Amino acid sequence: xxxxxxxxxxxxxxxxxxxxxxxxxxxxxxxxxxxxxxxxxxxxxxxxxxxxxxxxxxxxxxxxxxxxxxxxxxxxxxxxxxxxxxxxxxxxxxxxxxxxxxxxxxxxxxxxxxxxxxxxxxxxxxxxxxxxxxxxxxxxxxxxxxxxxxxxxxxxxxxxxxxxxxxxxxxxxxxxxxxxxxxxxxxxxxxxxxxxxxxxxxxxxxxxxxxxxxxxxxxxxxxxxxxxxxxxxxxxxxxxxxxxxxxxxxxxxxxxxxxxxxxxxxxxxxxxxxxxxxxxxxxxxxxxxxxxxxxxxxxxxxxxxxxxxxxxxxxxxxxxxxxxxxxxxxxxxxxxxxxxxxxxxxxxxxxxxxxxxxxxxxxxxxxxxxxxxxxxxxxxxxxxxxxxxxxxxxxxxxxxxxxxxxxxxxxxxxxxxxxxxxxxxxxxxxxxxxxxxxxxxxxxxxxxxxxxxxxxxxxxxxxxxxxxxxxxxxxxxxxxxxxxxxxxxxxxx
Amino acid sequence: xxxxxxxxxxxxxxxxxxxxxxxxxxxxxxxxxxxxxxxxxxxxxxxxxxxxxxxxxxxxxxxxxxxxxxxxxxxxxxxxxxxxxxxxxxxxxxxxxxxxxxxxxxxxxxxxxxxxxxxxxxxxxxxxxxxxxxxxxxxxxxxxxxxxxxxxxxxxxxxxxxxxxxxxxxxxxxxxxxxxxxxxxxxxxxxxxxxxxxxxxxxxxxxxxxxxxxxxxxxxxxxxxxxxxxxxxxxxxxxxxxxxxxxxxxxxxxxxxxxxxxxxxxxxxxxxxxxxxxxxxxxxxxxxxxxxxxxxxxxxxxxxxxxxxxxxxxxxxxxxxxxxxxxxxxxxxxxxxxxxxxxxxxxxxxxxxxxxxxxxxxxxxxxxxxxxxxxxxxxxxxxxxxxxxxxxxxxxxxxxxxxxxxxxxxxxxxxxxxxxxxxxxxxxxxxxxxxxxxxxxxxxxxxxxxxxxxxxxx
Numbered sequence: 021x022x023x024x025x026x027x028x029x030x031x032x033x034x035x036x037x038x039x040x041x042x043x044x045x046x047x048x049x050x051x052x053x054x055x056x057x058x059x060x061x062x063x064x065x066x067x068x069x070x071x072x073x074x075x076x077x078x079x080x081x082x083x084x085x086x087x088x089x090x091x092x093x094x095x096x097x098x099x100x101x102x103x104x105x106x107x108x109x110x111x112x113x114x115x116x117x118x119x120x121x122x123x124x125x126x127x128x129x130x131x132x133x134x135x136x137x138x139x140x141x142x143x144x145x146x147x148x149x150x151x152x153x154x155x156x157x158x159x160x161x162x163x164x165x166x167x168x169x170x171x172x173x174x175x176x177x178x179x180x181x182x183x184x185x186x187x188x189x190x191x192x193x194x195x196x197x198x199x200x201x202x203x204x205x206x207x208x209x210x211x212x213x214x215x216x217x218x219x220x221x222x223x224x225x226x227x228x229x230x231x232x233x234x235x236x237x238x239x240x241x242x243x244x245x246x247x248x249x250x251x252x253x254x255x256x257x258x259x260x261x262x263x264x265x266x267x268x269x270x271x272x273x274x275x276x277x278x279x280x281x282x283x284x285x286x287x288x289x290x291x292x293x294x295x296x297x298x299x300x301x302x303x304x305x306x307x308x309x310x311x312x313x314x315x316x317x318x319x320x321x322x323x324x325x326x327x328x329x330x331x332x333x334x335x336x337x338x339x340x341x342x343x344x345x346x347x348x349x350x351x352x353x354x355x356x357x358x359x360x361x362x363x364x365x366x367x368x369x370x371x372x373x374x375x376x377x378x379x380x381x382x383x384x385x386x387x388x389x390x391x392x393x394x395x396x397x398x399x400x401x402x403x404x405x406x407x408x409x410x411x412x413x414x415x416x417x418x419x420x421x422x423x424x425x426x427x428x429x430x431x432x433x434x435x436x437x438x439x440x441x442x443x444x445x446x447x448x449x450x451x452x453x454x455x456x457x458x459x460x461x462x463x464x465x466x467x468x469x470x471x472x473x474x475x476x477x478x479x480x481x482x483x484x485x486x487x488x489x490x491x492x493x494x495x496x497x498x499x500x501x502x503x504x505x506x507x508x509x510x511x512x513x
Numbered sequence: 514x515x516x517x518x519x520x521x522x523x524x525x526x527x528x529x530x531x532x533x534x535x536x537x538x539x540x541x542x543x544x545x546x547x548x549x550x551x552x553x554x555x556x557x558x559x560x561x562x563x564x565x566x567x568x569x570x571x572x573x574x575x576x577x578x579x580x581x582x583x584x585x586x587x588x589x590x591x592x593x594x595x596x597x598x599x600x601x602x603x604x605x606x607x608x609x610x611x612x613x614x615x616x617x618x619x620x621x622x623x624x625x626x627x628x629x630x631x632x633x634x635x636x637x638x639x640x641x642x643x644x645x646x647x648x649x650x651x652x653x654x655x656x657x658x659x660x661x662x663x664x665x666x667x668x669x670x671x672x673x674x675x676x677x678x679x680x681x682x683x684x685x686x687x688x689x690x691x692x693x694x695x696x697x698x699x700x701x702x703x704x705x706x707x708x709x710x711x712x713x714x715x716x717x718x719x720x721x722x723x724x725x726x727x728x729x730x731x732x733x734x735x736x737x738x739x740x741x742x743x744x745x746x747x748x749x750x751x752x753x754x755x756x757x758x759x760x761x762x763x764x765x766x767x768x769x770x771x772x773x774x775x776x777x778x779x780x781x782x783x784x785x786x787x788x789x790x791x792x793x794x795x796x797x798x799x800x801x802x803x804x805x806x807x808x809x810x811x812x813x814x815x816x817x818x819x820x821x822x823x824x825x826x827x828x829x830x831x832x833x834x835x836x837x838x839x840x841x842x843x844x845x846x847x848x849x850x851x852x853x854x855x856x857x858x859x860x861x862x863x864x865x866x867x868x869x870x871x872x873x874x875x876x877x878x879x880x881x882x883x884x885x886x887x888x889x890x891x892x893x894x895x896x897x898x899x900x901x902x903x904x905x906x907x908x909x910x911x912x913x914x915x916x917x918x919x920x921x922x923x924x925x926x927x928x929x930x931x932x933x934x935x936x937x938x939x940x941x942x943x944x945x946x947x948x949x950x951x952x953x954x955x956x957x958x959x960x961x962x963x964x965x966x967x968x969x970x971x
Contacts, residue, residue: 432848442850444892449850452897460905467913471920473776475699476741478927480778482703483746488712490747490754490780 060386062095062377070374072098076105081306082222083380085109085118090380092125098378100132107135114149115187116142149186156182173202180215189223206239210269217276221307224381226283233277240270267300274298275308279381282316287389291320292333299339311346315375316382318350322357322365323392327400331358362397363418369393398427399437407449410441421446521551525568525597528552532593538625541592546629549596565601567608574598579621580614587618591626594618599633602640612653615641619660627665631708634665635674642682652686655679662695666707669698673708676700677717680725689725696722696734716742716753723757727764727829736764744779750786756824758787759796763829770840771804795820799830808837808862838863838873839882846883846895854891867891 064070072091079087088106092099103126110119123137160175176199183192196216203209213236220229278293294317321334334340335354344351349372356364369376369390376386394417401416402408414424428448431437438451483489522528528549535545552560567573574580574594577587587594598618601607627634638661645654658679666673676695683692700718703710723738739761743754758775765772775784787793795818802811815834821827841861845852858870874893877883884896931937 429848433844440848440850440895443852443856445851447850454897457904460910464905464909464913467917471916472737474920474924475701476737476744476776477778478701479699479703479741480744480746482701483712483715486703486705486710488703488710488715488746490712490716490745490749490751492749 059090059094060377060383062374064095064097064374068371068374070095070098070378072101072105075375075378078309078311079305082113083306083308085113085122086222087378087380089122089125090383091378094378094383095374099129100126103129111138111141114145114185116145116149118187152182153179169202169204173199173204173208176202177212177215184215184219184222189219192219209239210236214269214272217272218307221276221279224283226280229276229280229283233273233280236269236273267298271298271300272304275304275313278316279308282320282381282385285385285388287320287385287392288324291317291324294320295333295337295340299342309346310343312379312381314340314343314347314350315379317343318347318354319376319382319389319393322354323389323396327358330354357393357397360400362401363416365397366390366394366418395427395431395436398424398431402437402439402448402450405448405450407447410446410448413448521548521555525563525566525573528564528593529568529573532590536589541626542629545592549592549630553596561600562604564597565604565607572608572610572614574601574610574614574618579617580611582617585621588621588623591623592629595622595627595630595633595637599637599640602644603636607644610644615644615657616660619657619664622664624665624667628667628707631673631706634661635709637661638675638678642678651682652688654682655686655688655691658682659691659695668702669695670700671702671704671707672700672710672715672718674710674714675708677714677721680718680721684721684724684728687728689728692722692725693729696726696738712745713751713753716745716751716757719745720753720757723760723764727760732764732768736761736768739764740775743783744776747780747782750780750783754783755786755790755793758783759793759824759826760829762796762800763826763833766800766803766833767829767836770806770836772800792820792824799833803833803837806837806841811837837861839877842873842877842883846885849895851892851894854887854893857893 062068076084076088076091085106088102088109092102092106095102103122106122107119107126110122113119119142120137123135126132127134156175156179160172160179163171163175176195180192180195180199183189183195193216196212196219200209200212203212213232216232217229217236220226220232274293274297278290278297281287281290281293294313297313317340318334321330325333334344335351335358344354349368353365353368356362356368373386373390377383397417398413401413410421410425410428414421417424419427425441425446428437428439429441432439432441438453439448440451441448522531531545531548535541549564552564574597577583577590577594579587579594595618598610598615601610602615638658641654641657641661642651645651658675662673662675662679663669665675679695680692683689703715708714719738719742723735723742726732726735726738739757742757743761745754747754761775762772788797795814799811799814799818802814812834815821815830821830838861842857845857845860854867854870854874855864857874858864858866861870861873863869863873871887874883874885874887878885885893886896887893
């Protein structure tokens with residue numbers, strides 16, 4: 021206990037340092053934090069089941085540790101277990117800062133057995149890291165003095181990998197980008213891009229993902245590209261074959277792109293990108309699992325795509341079925357939605373909210389997506405009716421009348437449903453529109469506007485023609501006194 | 514007769530002789546005009562005081578019948594009298610000139626002759642204002658200027674440099690109604706031969722026009738005028754444009770409860786000046802408060818800031834505030850069919866004052882802006898929106914059609930005249946010759962650029 025306490029400031033300091041180093045590459049993440057949101061407090065109980073062991077077992081590598089840390093910070097009930105798993109995961113890696121952070125955080129939990137830091141491990145790993153770093157840097161310098169392009173590239177790449185492993189993403193980014201300068205083939209560029217994409221995804225720097233996806237796609241030869249991966253503009257044919265035409269790479273790029281969209285809140289594009297990713301993702305468990313794909317894609321689709329699009333692109337799509345099988349409850353939600361059982365949709369969403377909120381990429385958007393799905397459901401529900409009792413509607417959705425009324429009014433004010441509320445009788449009534457009168461008045465107005473506009477533009481044209489343009493008063497223009505010889509006498513008409 | 518420039522006369526008497534000798538328009542244009550121009554050109558100061566002076570103590574203008582009912586006969590000598598009158602009114606101590614003389618000249622002058630010397634007309638307009646101010650009755654200038662601005666241009670659609678002078682005077686003397694006949698014809702023509710214009714003339718005319726229309730509560734038209742002032746071509750922002758922008762924003766708030774961005778072709782310099790200038794900051798805050806319907810903040814902003822007062826915009830700001838409940842009720846009507854008065858009061862920021870809410874609803878119904886009925890139990894039911902839409906009459910539709918057809922014809926004619934204009938043909942030919950793809954849009958041929966600045970993005 022005493023030792024950990026005394027260690028704490030140091031840990032904090034190192035963390036701060038690490039944060040600072042991260043700054044250049046994670047400024048995007050910082051701006052994202054603006055619209056967020058403190059981490060939610062997630063309840064896990066019999067109504068909101070969540071099996072940590074099964075969930076985390078499908079991840080490996082850094083994301084496993086990061087996800088565990090996220091879960092631990094959001095969910096008090098799972099925190100001890102999550103921290104323990106995170107610590108044991110981190111012990112297999114080479115990032116002592118992260119390890120110390122996890123241990124310190126764990127020890128701060130109320131009512132847990134304190135664990136001591138494995139100081140021997142830390143010292144050993146630090147020494148190893150130091151050695152490796154020196155070795156790699158010496159190597160790079162040798163390559164640089166020999167001026168062998170390919171070796172320099174590999175030197176930078178290895179350093180990038182190394183820094184990424186020890187958790188210094190700023191340095192890693194620097195070396196990855198440097199390696200690009202020494203790339204000679206498109207395959208090298210692609211390799212670099214994928215490394216950077218993984219790094220960015222680890223760091224949750226969503227804003228830069230698209231950039232690197234484009235860069236990667238621009239070196240892929242459109243001629244040999246696999247039919248599996250569609251979409252994504254690409255150019256610059258290079259006529260080279262290699263790893264770039266593998267569908268795995270294509271899928272990875274799509275997923276990275278989709279994650280970028282999701283991170284920036286562009287849910288519709290995210291949905292489409294996830295759905296295009298294809299099945300050839302292979303094992304990318306250090307980043308994302310097929311189950312994640314199913315969840316992300318389904319939620320984004322429900323929130324943004326039209327009913328028919330959800331049907332054809334999500335539910336009936338052969339490729340996507342593979343993913344949906346990973347998360348059967350998602351299929352239930354989709355089917356309930358298609359059958360207009362909105363109460364079931366909302367209940368299922370609530371029931372699995374823990375799964376969503378504890379996801380490292382999804383949690384900032386859960387609230388938003390749920391609201392959007394609910395709003396869409398209300399719109400769909402009201403569509404066939406001329407008038408609805410708000411109380412009946414509230415029953416269908418399983419939410420209180422007052423809340424529904426607020427939601428409905430919001431929808432009316434946003435122009436999403438053409439209806440009005442009778443506040444005294446609590447009835448929602450569709451607007452009756454006199455199409456003929458509306459058309460006439462609209463046509464007349466458009467005509468007037470167009471004429472007024474053309475008049476204004478004409479005047480402006482005349483002003484320009486006559487050079488009546490506001491300009492800097494250069495020594496105040498004096499009214500020109502006309503000389504009698506000026507031939508501007510108008511002819512008699 | 515188009516001989517060389519005759520020897521310049523040395524006194525007003527001989528000028529008058531030449532004036533009287535030039536009977537036909539050609540003579541006026543080819544003989545009298547060069548003489549007068551020559552006079553002013555050679556020695557401006559002396560010529561002006563000579564032209565504006567008297568002959569042996571007698572007023573030559575009066576002798577010609579101006580001011581005594583003989584204006585119609587004097588109209589043949591418009592150019593000469595124009596020079597004399599404009600010279601006289603710009604002197605520091607002009608000879609006695611009566612209101613009748615000026616009005617009679619303005620109501621009888623011959624526009625064709627006057628247009629020969631557009632610079633003197635502008636001078637005359639300013640002179641009239643000065644003369645009226647000196648005599649302590651600025652209103653006296655209104656009638657002569659009105660006559661001038663109506664009779665001088667070839668058609669009311671032409672802008673002249675009398676326009677801004679007249680409308681500005683209407684505003685300063687608060688005779689806004691007088692400006693209406695002029696303002697109701699939109700300006701579409703500008704010809705430097707008709708009037709020697711400066712860019713400020715256009716800005717000032719449309720700005721003052723907007724002020725006059727705003728004072729008459731014709732906000733839609735006022736917004737049009739301010740918009741023209743704001744969107745006039747500019748390489749740097751003019752102070753008039755920024756002022757117009759302020760008023761335009763306030764009027765948009767009155768009309769719609771929110772501001773609309775000015776047309777695309779507005780000069781970026783103007784938008785930038787409006788956004789960044791220190792004098793506009795109170796406006797931006799106020800606009801923001803209104804747009805997010807934060808009534809309290811808006812009221813506070815309107816009270817605290819002196820900027821509105823110095824800009825003479827306090828009246829508009831107050832009207833924006835007065836207008837808020839109206840707009841709020843209109844918004845409610847979109848959402849609700851039936852609502853209790855208490856609830857309306859709560860929504861529009863008048864809680865616990867049912868009476869005021871009731872009065873407001875009644876006012877709105879009376880003004881034709883709302884179609885609703887108040888029930889005895891204190892609920893208001895709003896009628897369907899389309900009930901407010903007027904069924905257009907056949908006549909209305911036909912007028913609209915005729916107008917549209919006219920507009921199309923005008924535009925087509927303009928298109929043709931541009932198509933055969935020298936500049937256009939030269940440019941087009943030049944483009945076709947150089948490169949062989951002259952008629953195409955240049956940009957469509959450029960490949961889209963992307964991923965060029967590789968390192969910069971990292």
